[in-house]
Amino acid sequence: MSGQTPPTLQKRARQTQLRDEALAISPLENVPAVYVPWLFQEAFAGRHNSLIKTMVAAWPFQYLPVGSLINMHNLETLQALLDGVDRRLTRKFPPGRPKLQVLDMRNVHHVFWNIGSDANDSDSDAETLDEKQVVKALPRYALRQRLKIIVDLSISSQLNEEKAYFLNWAKQRKGSINFCCTKMKIWDAPDKVIREIMNVFHPEHITELELYTDWTLLRLAHFAPYFGQMKNLEKVFLAPLHKNTSPIMNITGASKVKCIKKIISQFSKFNCLQHVFMKRVHFLRDHLHQILGCLRTPLQTLSITHCLISQTDLDSFSCCHNLFKLKNLEIRGVTLFALDLMPLRGLLGKLAGTLKSLDFQWCSMKDSQLIVLLPALSQCSQLNQINFYSNDFSMAILKDLLQHTATWSKMNVEQYPVPLECYDALGNVSRERFVELCQELMDTLRAKREPKSISFATNVCQNCGKTCVYGQGARLCSCLQ
Numbered sequence: 001m002s003g004q005t006p007p008t009l010q011k012r013a014r015q016t017q018l019r020d021e022a023l024a025i026s027p028l029e030n031v032p033a034v035y036v037p038w039l040f041q042e043a044f045a046g047r048h049n050s051l052i053k054t055m056v057a058a059w060p061f062q063y064l065p066v067g068s069l070i071n072m073h074n075l076e077t078l079q080a081l082l083d084g085v086d087r088r089l090t091r092k093f094p095p096g097r098p099k100l101q102v103l104d105m106r107n108v109h110h111v112f113w114n115i116g117s118d119a120n121d122s123d124s125d126a127e128t129l130d131e132k133q134v135v136k137a138l139p140r141y142a143l144r145q146r147l148k149i150i151v152d153l154s155i156s157s158q159l160n161e162e163k164a165y166f167l168n169w170a171k172q173r174k175g176s177i178n179f180c181c182t183k184m185k186i187w188d189a190p191d192k193v194i195r196e197i198m199n200v201f202h203p204e205h206i207t208e209l210e211l212y213t214d215w216t217l218l219r220l221a222h223f224a225p226y227f228g229q230m231k232n233l234e235k236v237f238l239a240p241l242h243k244n245t246s247p248i249m250n251i252t253g254a255s256k257v258k259c260i261k262k263i264i265s266q267f268s269k270f271n272c273l274q275h276v277f278m279k280r281v282h283f284l285r286d287h288l289h290q291i292l293g294c295l296r297t298p299l300q301t302l303s304i305t306h307c308l309i310s311q312t313d314l315d316s317f318s319c320c321h322n323l324f325k326l327k328n329l330e331i332r333g334v335t336l337f338a339l340d341l342m343p344l345r346g347l348l349g350k351l352a353g354t355l356k357s358l359d360f361q362w363c364s365m366k367d368s369q370l371i372v373l374l375p376a377l378s379q380c381s382q383l384n385q386i387n388f389y390s391n392d393f394s395m396a397i398l399k400d401l402l403q404h405t406a407t408w409s410k411m412n413v414e415q416y417p418v419p420l421e422c423y424d425a426l427g428n429v430s431r432e433r434f435v436e437l438c439q440e441l442m443d444t445l446r447a448k449r450e451p452k453s454i455s456f457a458t459n460v461c462q463n464c465g466k467t468c469v470y471g472q473g474a475r476l477c478s479c480l481q
Contacts (some may be wrong), residue, residue, distance in 0.1 A: 044069040049080035056084025062101040065110035148178040156187035183208040203229035210237040221259040228266035239279030267294035275301040289316035298325040306333035318346030330359040348376035357385040365391040378404035395419035402445040438470035
């Protein structure tokens with residue numbers, strides 16, 4: 001005799017309904033609201049496309065978060081979903097009955113689907129999990145004349161079949177549906193494709209933009225008006241911008257200045273910008289201070305990676321009020337050894353009570369520059385992550401730094417370069433000195449506080465291309481093993 005609990009009548013009824021798709025479609029309006037999420041998930045899992053189409057057309061709630069269910073690599077399922085939307089557009093609903101207002105196609109799991117699982121697993125009747133609980137799990141939207149579809153888009157020169165189908169479908173219905181893209185990634189897409197997409201998905205709805213291109217300044221200037229229309233942008237990632245090596249595409253000095261000015265001026269149009277990431281933006285030198293001067297809102301994150309900046313750019317750090325609430329400052333691969341870091345010290349002093357993460361990896365900093373920053377660093381009491389890998393510091397200055405970190409009580413992860421004394425005249429690591437000096441630095445720190453996760457790393461080995469790490473994730477490069 002089996003020890004398994006027999007399924008309840010409700011479970012068997014729902015399973016029977018799903019197995020017979022024809023029966024499932026006809027009485028859909030009579031299905032208790034609490035079972036609709038479960039039925040819809042099962043329809044997607046089993047690729048019951050006719051049922052998907054019918055359920056979307058008759059969806060009994062204002063909001064449908066379908067992104068975590070739909071497989072954008074299955075054209076038939078996508079077509080079924082969109083066919084259901086078309087039916088919904090032409091269907092007449094009885095007065096007072098809720099109808100679909102927002103179709104959310106972003107790939108984010110919603111608590112709404114948990115209710116469907118609860119209903120399926122529950123042995124109680126529909127009174128335990130009623131329609132009020134289902135409706136409460138969904139965001140509320142004001143009644144609108146047109147359906148709204150929310151998506152995240154990744155655009156490249158090679159669109160797969162499913163994405164091309166969806167974009168073509170959207171282009172044909174832009175007059176009857178409000179299309180909204182919140183997160184957009186643009187790879188090296190043709191100008192024509194970008195124009196068509198921006199004509200359907202209005203830029204003002206974009207809150208996050210990632211731009212991965214090797215466009216010339218001229219192409220960037222052509223894109224600038226779309227960029228400026230993203231007035232609700234909260235996060236922007238630019239990498240790389242303008243890496244032009246073709247002499248055929250060279251432009252005059254006056255045209256170059258005009259293009260850069262057009263691009264930079266767009267930053268003055270963002271009302272909500274909080275996070276800025278710039279990687280290999282090759283026109284940044286002597287223009288970073290102009291971007292910072294355009295900002296309208298305080299930033300939480302500023303990340304500059306593998307860019308050239310000037311002393312004028314750095315000087316603006318200590319007087320740009322929109323940097324004074326930074327929580328994350330990342331300056332990686334930016335050569336700093338020839339610059340005066342007093343403005344950066346001034347900024348760090350203003351961030352003593354807010355800064356949480358600080359990254360100076362690959363900046364070629366010397367002892368003299370760390371000495372400049374040390375008074376401000378020691379006051380940054382909210383830091384929980386710091387990275388000084390791949391800088392050139394002596395044993396004495398590293399000891400001095402660690403002895404001034406007693407206020408770093410919230411520190412979780414700290415990464416430092418090994419002392420210069422670990423290398424010989426040819427730049428090779430001495431295994432004995434590496435172990436001895438790193439242990440001495442650990443002892444220095446533990447006299448002040450107990451670290452949670454700390455590591456000291458060498459530069460990349462010239463022979464094997466690996467690094468030696470002491471502490472968390474300890475390892476030796478293959479040359480020293």
